Amino acid sequence: MFWFFQFLVLYVDDIHSRTEKLHYLTFRTVTGTQKHKNKAHNLQKKVIKNLVWLAVALTAIIFLASRIDRKELVTILKSTNWSIILLAIPIQLAAQVLLGLRWLMLLKPHKVDISPWQTIKLTYLGFFYNSMMPGAVGGDLLKAWYIRHHSKDHQKVAAVVTVFVDRIVGLVAMICVASIAGIFAGDELVYTINSRTFHIRWFLWGILLIMIIGSAIALCKPIRKRMMLSGLLKKLPFASLLQKAEQAINVYRSHIKTIGLTFLMTVVIQSFSIVAIWLLALSLGFEKVTFLQCFIIMPIIWVISSAIPIPGGLGVSEGLIIFLFGMVIDPSSPQTAHTDAAALAVLVRILGYAASLPGGLVPIFGGHLPKASEMQDELEQ
Secondary structure: OHHHHHHHHHHHHHHHHHHHHHHHHHHHHHHOOHHHHHHHHHHHHHHHHHHHHHHHHHHHHHHHHHHOOHHHHHHHHHOOOHHHHHHHHHHHHHHHHHHHHHHHHHHHHHOOOOOHHHHHHHHHHHHHHHHHOOOOOOHHHHHHHHHHHOOOHHHHHHHHHHHHHHHHHHHHHHHHHHHHHHOOOOHHHEEEEOOEEEEHHHHHHHHHHHHHHHHHHHHOHHHHHHOOHHHHHHOOOOHHHHHHHHHHHHHHHHOHHHHHHHHHHHHHHHHHHHHHHHHHHHHOOOOOOOHHHHHHHHHHHHHHHHOOOOHHHOOHHHHHHHHHHHHHHOOOOHHHHHHHHHHHHHHHHHHHHHHHHHHHHHHHHOOOOOOHHHHHHHHOO
16 A cells, blocks of 8 residues: 555645645735636646545545455465566557557657657657546646757657547547457456446447547547637637647648558557456456457556546546456355455556656656646646
């Protein structure tokens, strides 16, 4: 539980620093300008949001701890085959290298001058902040700031857009492959609610449908016009920025091959990450857990966890692993396998932390590390 308490200390410290700043800005608003009032109001909302999500993480961890046998959990972890885990770590590290090269492919159409080594370093940095660091400094935001800061003036918006295009391409490819894998899923991934069966693959297909509809609306002007969204977007205060972002995305229409290659690379990256997690299951002796099942389950966990603004989806990710992997560890009685699945959740967390550690070295040896407010101010320009 050391990693959890370390996270808790960092999160509370982040909230404390924000609260001190809020008190200062509140004092300034007494005789200050409207700008100080707006900053104080925005900071107040961020403090409240951080407290809410901290409560969510705490509640999830406490609930999960009450549902498992902690003594049995320690016994299971002691019997782990650590030689297999040592094999999983370099596989996960290799996946991050490939992610950096995928991002480089998306930067090339915009002629952004950056080396493969730099994109790999920034990818590790983003992974580190997404996995371990509390507060508003997300990995994608940090990558966007760095790439904007080191791009030429006419490339800044396009360079920032590639960070989010990279995330979207990866997400779509991941869900597409998992949806196909779901076709071959067995009855062990069927959940019964009030005598009604619900297959896990239905959830994947639902996400895929939402992504297809969202992509069609975002990329097709005629659809936006029919839905009267174009006029609404033009009235927004950041309409000019949206227009520049759209122009940056349109560049890829003449680089379909690049999108196709990044899609295929995502399949390889996803396979690397899931092989690593499958090896963790094998290290615990879970021979019933197959690679195909991991290929279906992990994208669901990654999508839901990434939607929760807590580093690494702490608590949420563990809960999903316990619930979904419990179904495949012991299909006849999933609840009795919750402690076994909890052991897997602990190893997955350790693997994520271990693989993200190189990213913590980037700000130490790579120069200035910006504050959240500094990044947000620059990226809004």
